[in-house]
Amino acid sequence: MDKFAQRSRVLIIYTGGTIGMMKDAETGSLRPFDFDNLMSYVPEIRLLDHEVDTIGMSRILDSSDMTPSSYVELACIIEANYEDYDGFVVLHGSDTMSFTASALSFMFENLQKPVIFTGSQLPIGDLRTDAKENLITSIQFAGLKAKGKPVIREVGLYFEYKLYRANRTTKVNADHFEAFESANYPALAESGVDLIIDHSALYRAPAKKKFTVHKELEENIMILKVFPGITEQVMKNMLLVPDLQGVILETFGSGNTKTDRWFIDLLRSMIDKGVAVVNVTQCLGGSVVMGKYETSEQLRQMGMISGKDITTESALAKLMFLLTKNLTPDVMKTLFETSLRGEISH
Numbered sequence: 001m002d003k004f005a006q007r008s009r010v011l012i013i014y015t016g017g018t019i020g021m022m023k024d025a026e027t028g029s030l031r032p033f034d035f036d037n038l039m040s041y042v043p044e045i046r047l048l049d050h051e052v053d054t055i056g057m058s059r060i061l062d063s064s065d066m067t068p069s070s071y072v073e074l075a076c077i078i079e080a081n082y083e084d085y086d087g088f089v090v091l092h093g094s095d096t097m098s099f100t101a102s103a104l105s106f107m108f109e110n111l112q113k114p115v116i117f118t119g120s121q122l123p124i125g126d127l128r129t130d131a132k133e134n135l136i137t138s139i140q141f142a143g144l145k146a147k148g149k150p151v152i153r154e155v156g157l158y159f160e161y162k163l164y165r166a167n168r169t170t171k172v173n174a175d176h177f178e179a180f181e182s183a184n185y186p187a188l189a190e191s192g193v194d195l196i197i198d199h200s201a202l203y204r205a206p207a208k209k210k211f212t213v214h215k216e217l218e219e220n221i222m223i224l225k226v227f228p229g230i231t232e233q234v235m236k237n238m239l240l241v242p243d244l245q246g247v248i249l250e251t252f253g254s255g256n257t258k259t260d261r262w263f264i265d266l267l268r269s270m271i272d273k274g275v276a277v278v279n280v281t282q283c284l285g286g287s288v289v290m291g292k293y294e295t296s297e298q299l300r301q302m303g304m305i306s307g308k309d310i311t312t313e314s315a316l317a318k319l320m321f322l323l324t325k326n327l328t329p330d331v332m333k334t335l336f337e338t339s340l341r342g343e344i345s346h
């Protein structure tokens with residue numbers, strides 16, 4: 001078979017972020033560059049065995065400005081091009097990349113193609129940039145096929161030589177090229193002299209089921225990080241949001257909180273009102289185990305949802321997704337505590 005019979009078609013979707021910026025030679029300031037001319041900035045792409053097209057979002061954003069409606073726009077671009085391409089690369093600012101990529105992992109049901117998020121710490125035009133390697137290797141993962149089928153069939157995040165399951169990642173460093181970590185799940189692949197795939201780590205959705213894109217996301221939710229000394233007044237006021245649908249409670253260690261009566265009563269009243277409250281650890285790695293200590297036993301008894309070893313980014317995305325499905329509290333708890341896209345371990 002000649003090598004072009006194997007050629008994959010990859011669509012690069014540019015959303016914004018540092019990767020797509022160039023230093024203006026005169027002023028030294030960063031500005032987005034014209035992505036239609038991607039090939040002239042990264043001529044190396046021509047050397048790849050893949051056909052590459054590019055498209056931009058309607059508004060190019062710093063990722064701090066991304067919203068659930070940007071997630072929907074991005075999901076729609078992929079849906080509209082799903083049949084025409086073998087894989088997708090999403091160029092995104094690194095700051096909220098784990099949030100967007102986690103959201104897309106839930107919005108895409110039965111995804112059978114790679115959607116690889118990447119970005120960079122330095123602009124593509126910078127002499128010491130990490131952008132070129134991140135971009136080129138992401139295109140390779142997006143185009144990688146075995147026996148005519150994509151090898152990666154999930155939403156991934158590629159940064160600094162590692163491909164991760166996106167909904168397991170967190171941005172952990174604002175300066176280092178190694179900006180992301182997946183503390184509770186191994187890397188799906190590593191790029192060295194060769195691309196080494198850990199096949200046992202890859203996610204597989206049921207192959208026969210139709211690819212479906214869920215476009216509704218609940219926005220009336222919050223992340224509440226507990227801290228030693230949090231007062232009743234502060235906590236009550238935070239939870240006063242009208243029509244609040246869900247809370248991600250970031251707790252200590254394996255899911256522990258203070259045991260003061262007012263604190264427990266406040267959370268119980270939220271759950272009794274039908275608000276979905278999820279217990280997620282503030283730690284980077286490890287899992288919530290409610291009931292392990294006395295300081296989490298009451299949370300377990302009141303029916304709080306366990307986030308187990310999910311990341312906060314992924315918990316937020318999963319709650320946005322599940323809260324639009326009109327679930328009873330019991331079904332919501334069961335589904336949240338079950339892995340839907342490989343986002344929790346057990």
Ligand code: ASP
Pocket residue numbers: 016017018019061062063064092093094095096119120121
């Ligand atoms: N502020 C930028 C963003 O997230 C940083 C980056 O691209 O890495 O859009």
